[in-house]
Every structure is written in C-alpha cells, then in structure tokens.
Amino acid sequence: MLKAERRNFIMTKLVKEQRVNTIELAEVLGLSEDTIRRDLNKLHVKGLLEKVYGGAIPVSNKEENVFDIVISNEKKKREIGLKALSLLHDGQVIIMSGGTTNLVFSKLIPPLLKATIYTYSLPIAMQLSQYQNIDLIFIGGKMQKNAMVTIGMDVLQVLSKIKADICFMGASSINIKQGLTEVGYEVSIVKKAMLEASDKVVSMFTADKLNSKTPHVVCGIDRLNTIITDLNPDDELLKEYHSAGVIVL
Amino acid sequence: MLKAERRNFIMTKLVKEQRVNTIELAEVLGLSEDTIRRDLNKLHVKGLLEKVYGGAIPVSNKEENVFDIVISNEKKKREIGLKALSLLHDGQVIIMSGGTTNLVFSKLIPPLLKATIYTYSLPIAMQLSQYQNIDLIFIGGKMQKNAMVTIGMDVLQVLSKIKADICFMGASSINIKQGLTEVGYEVSIVKKAMLEASDKVVSMFTADKLNSKTPHVVCGIDRLNTIITDLNPDDELLKEYHSAGVIVL
DNA sequence: TTATTTACTGCAAATAATTGCAATGTTTTA
DNA sequence: TAAAACATTGCAATTATTTGCAGTAAATAA
Incomplete structure (x- = not known):
C-alpha cells in the first residue's frame, strides 16, 4: 500500500x-x-x-458542503462502472437513475462519447454536464432532498414520453424471488416508469445488495437484461441470476 | 512493446x-x-x-471536480445575499434563476424557512436540497452545460404554468436604457418567462455589471421591483435606477 | 499526586529514487 | 550505404524517503 x-x-x-x-x-x-x-x-x-x-x-469549522458527496465502497463501484463501459455506444439514448454507483460510472464515461442522456439525479447531471458531446436532459419535478433526485408525477410524465435504448438503474436491494426492490415508494414508481421507457435494462450494484429486500417492488429479475456487480461473473452468489437468464457482468 | x-x-x-x-x-x-x-x-x-x-x-482531480464551483467576488455576493434575506418570508413561492450570486444567496437562507422554490439551476438545487422545510421543484429540460441550467421549451412550459410571489434573478448586464440583458438567447427567453410568472422581480448582481450590455434583452428596468448590489443604496451609480422607480437595496 | 497511556525525537535499517555511464538499438544525414 | 546523432535501457553508485525502535516527554486518568 x-x-x-x-x-x-x-x-x-x-x-x-x-x-x-x-x-x-x-x-x-x-x-x-x-x-x-x-x-x-x-x-x-x-x-x-x-x-x-x-x-x-x-476539522471542526469545516462547514458542511452539499457538493461533497461521500461515496462508500468507491473502489468497488469503480470496478462495476468499468465493466459497464462496454455497454456504451455512440448514438445511444440513455436513462440514468440516481445513486452513487451511477455517479461513479458517470465519471468513467469516455470524454468523447456522443449520446443523449436523461437523468433525474442532480449530482449525476452535474457530473455529466462536463461532457461536451452528450445531450443532457434533466427530468424535472419535486426534489426528494436526501437522495437529490426528482420524483412524482412530472417525472413519470416525462418518462412516459421517451424511448431509450438502455437504462442504467441503481438498486437498493435485489433478490431472486422479489427481484429489484426499493426503500421509497416514489422511487419505486419512477423506476417502473424507467423500465417501461427503455429497451434494455442494466442494473448495477455492489455485492452487499445481493439477496436483500426492501419494501417496494420495482420488477422481477426477468425484467433485467444485465446485472453488474463487483464480483467475478461466475461467483457462486450470482449463479441463480445467471440461470434466470440475466446477463451477469 | x-x-x-x-x-x-x-x-x-x-x-x-x-x-x-x-x-x-x-x-x-x-x-x-x-x-x-x-x-x-x-x-x-x-x-x-x-x-x-x-x-x-x-492526478488529484480536485481542481477539475465539477462539484467545486468557483465563485468570484464571493464576499461581495454574500453582502448582496444578506440584503436579500429581508425579502424572504414563510409561505412564499419563489423562483430562483442561476448564477453564482444566487448560489451564494442560497447558502444564506435561514435553515427553517418554509417556502416553495422553483429553480432550473443544478448547483442551486443541490444547495437548496439541504433545507428541510423548503419544497423544492426543479424545472427540467435540456441542460446548458457550462451554466448548469436547463433551457428550452420544457422550461418555458413549466414557467408558463406557475405563479410565484417573488423571483430572484441574476443578471449578465444591466443599464438604464436597455435594462436587463443576457449573453445567451435561450437564457434571455427563460428569464422573460420567469418575469411573467412572478408578482415581484428582484435582481441581484455585483456592481461591475452596472451600465454594461450584452446581446439579448430580457426586460426594461421598469419591470424590476428591486435591485440589490454590493454598493451602498445611495451610491451615485445607482441614482438613475432609483429615479426610475426601482427599489434599490 | 502517581501511574498509565499516548506522543515526539533521533537514529539505523530497509526501501525507493536519481544520476551518470555504457551498451544497444533506431533514426537521420551525407 | 555508412557514419553520425539520438534514444532507450540496465547497471552501479549516490542520495532521499520511509519506517520501526528506543528513549524521553507530554497528556490523561485514577
């Protein structure tokens, strides 16, 4: 070290x-x-x-800066993001959900990628706003403060009107039986709308989210095309997901 | 190799x-x-x-971190923001434009203020998202990357449907004859819509913006209720504005 | 206060970085 | 093509940095 x-x-x-x-x-x-x-x-x-x-x-007097986002397990999230890069191509229309895994991924995007990206997460939008060739569209609405994402009717309405090639979706929890589940009701609704709007769904999360459950169901794992974790794709923990027909990276 | x-x-x-x-x-x-x-x-x-x-x-990417927003003349902007605080009241519906002056102002807002704030600026939304009693609504749309604000039809549409008590508007330039003018066309259009949506318009800017001009007209000074600068309200430079019926703080 | 824990200082061993030099390979020029 | 100029690489000697240890000083707790 x-x-x-x-x-x-x-x-x-x-x-x-x-x-x-x-x-x-x-x-x-x-x-x-x-x-x-x-x-x-x-x-x-x-x-x-x-x-x-x-x-x-x-340091005591260091005033709390909202712009300093603390990312836990950053290294693992970077590994995940690096794997996800292979799914990016010029010309894609992309929807990105919130979460720090997606934020780390956003930092890894090739600087010259040409794409259209929809997001409803403030930190991710700030990050993506530095890429010159990306058309960035922020999905407005009522802000959920802690997560710094928009939620509610306005978001659903926008999502209902777009059609994306691929959607990168963070996850609170995932397990074989219930599939993807979320802590917040509103977020689960928004994620459902994201699914509907996308041809392909990629879910990225650290391995500690595997086989856990939170209250609000988003979708079954059959609805996911690809999952990406920090584990080796043929890790024992991922076997079931693979058997269920999900591509595991 | x-x-x-x-x-x-x-x-x-x-x-x-x-x-x-x-x-x-x-x-x-x-x-x-x-x-x-x-x-x-x-x-x-x-x-x-x-x-x-x-x-x-x-390389420590602290310098190029998008989340580190450089604020010029921060001290002056804080003075302006402090003056503006007197215009805030519980229960108000507020529209906030972008710009670092408004960003500094956002940091000064009393932590317990109860209000509804509409904004289309990413940094300001991030800042305001820390206030528990503020209902924050982000106006979505296409992002203008350098300024980190949304622009375009979507923004105009949302603005056309809301009615705010007060609007805090940054300014590229201001002078007696043309009034408020902007560098970008799109931003000027959005600001016009903000004006229409608000009962009261407050423009905040540092004194160096006084008596300057940029290409796109937003409105004449008669349309402004209040202007706030870092100068003393009865500074010679502000006399004309005062005579024109604008409240000068 | 004394006893105990934690912090600091100088020193020596280990590890890493730099520099000059020679051998080898590559490009340019006549 | 041959010679000269240049670049790359590894080696050895020198220099710098890091680290743990021992002794001592300082801070805390009893």
Missing part, C-alpha cells in the same frame, strides 16, 4: 466514522503507531483533520 | 486501479524499475499522474 493510499484510507475512515484511533489504525494497516502518527501529523498540517490525544477528528 | 504502448498500459492500469506500483509494473512489463520510473517521471511532467514514493496515483 502506497503512502498516499494509506492517507486516503485514513481520511475516508475519518469522514465515515467521524473519528480515528491511532492504535486501531496501526493494527488495521499493519504498521507501527509511529507511522500512523506521522501520517496524522502530515494530514493535520495540510488542514485535513484535527489531531487529538489518541487519534484524530474531522 | 512500444514506449507509447507501455505508457498507455500504465495509464490504463492507473485509471482502473487508482494506483500503480513501480516494482509491480517492472515485473509485469518485464523491464527494470529504472525504466518504469523514467516513464512515470515523463507522465508526471505531462501532468497525467501524480508520482509518489513507491509508484503513482491519479
């Missing part, structure tokens, strides 16, 4: 847990406490954290 | 794994570490990666 990686690891842990402990870090990283302390000192000098006796905490 | 190929290989691996290790690369490519280091140096000089002890990591 490179030093830079290690410092990243520390910062990520700090953001996630709002504190880090010197001894614990030394154990986890398999290094001496001295080294960890030196890292913490460097990060402190850079103003990235506040050192305290026993470890470190986030 | 050509040198160019090799460097491509390194860059690809770097993007995929977010790190490369000198020794590992030397093994994989069957070359000495020295050669790899020379490659990494070249790529570093070209700005394609960040060299660190033991290998390299991607």
Whole structure:
C-alpha cells in the first residue's frame, strides 16, 4: 500500500466514522503507531483533520458542503462502472437513475462519447454536464432532498414520453424471488416508469445488495437484461441470476 | 512493446486501479524499475499522474471536480445575499434563476424557512436540497452545460404554468436604457418567462455589471421591483435606477 | 499526586529514487 | 550505404524517503 493510499484510507475512515484511533489504525494497516502518527501529523498540517490525544477528528469549522458527496465502497463501484463501459455506444439514448454507483460510472464515461442522456439525479447531471458531446436532459419535478433526485408525477410524465435504448438503474436491494426492490415508494414508481421507457435494462450494484429486500417492488429479475456487480461473473452468489437468464457482468 | 504502448498500459492500469506500483509494473512489463520510473517521471511532467514514493496515483482531480464551483467576488455576493434575506418570508413561492450570486444567496437562507422554490439551476438545487422545510421543484429540460441550467421549451412550459410571489434573478448586464440583458438567447427567453410568472422581480448582481450590455434583452428596468448590489443604496451609480422607480437595496 | 497511556525525537535499517555511464538499438544525414 | 546523432535501457553508485525502535516527554486518568 502506497503512502498516499494509506492517507486516503485514513481520511475516508475519518469522514465515515467521524473519528480515528491511532492504535486501531496501526493494527488495521499493519504498521507501527509511529507511522500512523506521522501520517496524522502530515494530514493535520495540510488542514485535513484535527489531531487529538489518541487519534484524530474531522476539522471542526469545516462547514458542511452539499457538493461533497461521500461515496462508500468507491473502489468497488469503480470496478462495476468499468465493466459497464462496454455497454456504451455512440448514438445511444440513455436513462440514468440516481445513486452513487451511477455517479461513479458517470465519471468513467469516455470524454468523447456522443449520446443523449436523461437523468433525474442532480449530482449525476452535474457530473455529466462536463461532457461536451452528450445531450443532457434533466427530468424535472419535486426534489426528494436526501437522495437529490426528482420524483412524482412530472417525472413519470416525462418518462412516459421517451424511448431509450438502455437504462442504467441503481438498486437498493435485489433478490431472486422479489427481484429489484426499493426503500421509497416514489422511487419505486419512477423506476417502473424507467423500465417501461427503455429497451434494455442494466442494473448495477455492489455485492452487499445481493439477496436483500426492501419494501417496494420495482420488477422481477426477468425484467433485467444485465446485472453488474463487483464480483467475478461466475461467483457462486450470482449463479441463480445467471440461470434466470440475466446477463451477469 | 512500444514506449507509447507501455505508457498507455500504465495509464490504463492507473485509471482502473487508482494506483500503480513501480516494482509491480517492472515485473509485469518485464523491464527494470529504472525504466518504469523514467516513464512515470515523463507522465508526471505531462501532468497525467501524480508520482509518489513507491509508484503513482491519479492526478488529484480536485481542481477539475465539477462539484467545486468557483465563485468570484464571493464576499461581495454574500453582502448582496444578506440584503436579500429581508425579502424572504414563510409561505412564499419563489423562483430562483442561476448564477453564482444566487448560489451564494442560497447558502444564506435561514435553515427553517418554509417556502416553495422553483429553480432550473443544478448547483442551486443541490444547495437548496439541504433545507428541510423548503419544497423544492426543479424545472427540467435540456441542460446548458457550462451554466448548469436547463433551457428550452420544457422550461418555458413549466414557467408558463406557475405563479410565484417573488423571483430572484441574476443578471449578465444591466443599464438604464436597455435594462436587463443576457449573453445567451435561450437564457434571455427563460428569464422573460420567469418575469411573467412572478408578482415581484428582484435582481441581484455585483456592481461591475452596472451600465454594461450584452446581446439579448430580457426586460426594461421598469419591470424590476428591486435591485440589490454590493454598493451602498445611495451610491451615485445607482441614482438613475432609483429615479426610475426601482427599489434599490 | 502517581501511574498509565499516548506522543515526539533521533537514529539505523530497509526501501525507493536519481544520476551518470555504457551498451544497444533506431533514426537521420551525407 | 555508412557514419553520425539520438534514444532507450540496465547497471552501479549516490542520495532521499520511509519506517520501526528506543528513549524521553507530554497528556490523561485514577
């Protein structure tokens, strides 16, 4: 592990847990406490954290910035996104749902791809707005604040009027029996409309979502053309999905 | 393997794994570490990666992060925003245009304000999405990428159907004769629609926009109820506007 | 206060990076 | 075509960085 990686690891842990402990870090990283302390000192000098006796905490006066989106499991999500790139082609009409997996994917899109992309996620739209050859259409409506996506009638109405080649859909949970399920009712409705509007449906999610369930059904797995996870496609966990006729990447 | 190929290989691996290790690369490519280091140096000089002890990591893309919005004259814009706060009341229906002045204003809104806000700007929507008591409606449409706002028919259609109490409108340029003018045609059209949809129009801009002109007319100054700048309201520069019946804050 | 835990400092060993140099291969020029 | 100029690569010597350890200092807890 490179030093830079290690410092990243520390910062990520700090953001996630709002504190880090010197001894614990030394154990986890398999290094001496001295080294960890030196890292913490460097990060402190850079103003990235506040050192305290026993470890470190986030810098106190750092005002909460809505534009800093914390992505968990970013590495896994990047692997997923890289696999998904093979599904992109010039000229496609694409619908992208929200979620951090799709956000990571958005960052990996080839800079010169020519495509039309519909989305209803603010962060994804911001990310995609940097691509010069992409026609980007934001699906307006009432904002669901925590997820930063639009929901409701307006969204459904727009989706009912478009026809896309492919749809990249995040997932709260998936299992063989119920298929794709969502935490929120409104989001499940919107996702249903996305399905209807797309020829092909690709669902991307980290393996921890496999074989879990949330309240609102979106669709059975027979409705999915492709699923992409961070696992090897012939992992035991994915066997059932493959048998059910889903392409597993 | 050509040198160019090799460097491509390194860059690809770097993007995929977010790190490369000198020794590992030397093994994989069957070359000495020295050669790899020379490659990494070249790529570093070209700005394609960040060299660190033991290998390299991607260039810290903090600078080109779309989520980091650079705000010029932030201090002045904050002054303007603070003045504008007096115009906010619970229960209002508000339309907010884009621009960094409005973005700064958005950050200053009292956390508990109860209001309905329509906007067509991605950054402003992201900012406003943190307020729990604000009903936020994003006006969808085709994205204009540099400004990160939606434009076009869809936007006009939504605006034609709403009625707001107040509209906070940024400005490219303003002068006594032509009034408010814009750089882009599409944006000027959208702003006209905003005017029509609002009882009251407030325009906020830094003083450097005063007495300047851009190609596309939005409206005469008689159409503005209030203008807010970073100047003192009875500054000489604002006299004419005051005489024309505009409230100057 | 004392005991205990945590942090800092200098030092040495290990690891990595840089530099000059020579051998080899490639391109340009006469 | 041959010679010269240039580029690439690996090696060795030198230099720089990182790391853990030991001793000591500082902070916290009892």
